[in-house]
Amino acid sequence: MRILTAGRIALIASMVLAPCLVTSAGSRAQDVPGIEICTVEKTMERRTSCLQSNIDFQQKTITKLGADHQQKLDAANRQIEGLKSAVASSQKIVDELQTTQKKTIEDQKKKPDAPPAAKDAPAAKETMPAEKDATPVAKDSAK
Secondary structure, eight states: OHHHHHHHHHHHHHHHHHHHHHHHHHHHHSOOOSOOOGGGOOSHHHHHHHHHHHHHHHHHHHHHHHHHHHHHHHHHHHHHHHHHHHHHHHHHHHHHHHHHHHHHHHHHHHGGGSHHHHHHHHHHHHHHHHHHHHHHHHHHHHO
């Protein structure tokens, strides 16, 4: 029984590891794109091919970086436009608040003509309770 389970484990392990071994052997043979040192090549055709490969790699890299940076610029421009609209709406609100504040200040400047009469009325009320207080004191002194 133990021999059968050990055999199954070995079979499963070999099935899992086999693709890894095949993949790693295949990837060694592939040329990895990038800058290569072309002075090592002996023949002129191989050097030319190496240099052309380097040029192609650089062009692809520049194109890819250009597209990436253009996307970033477009995103930044969209964000700037959004911020501009937010600033414009905030400026509109500030202008409305300033006009409202100016109107209230003007209204307060116009009202000082009427409020002095109102100020006199509360003053009269204040004197009246004092007179009432004075009267009971007089009654107390009379007793």
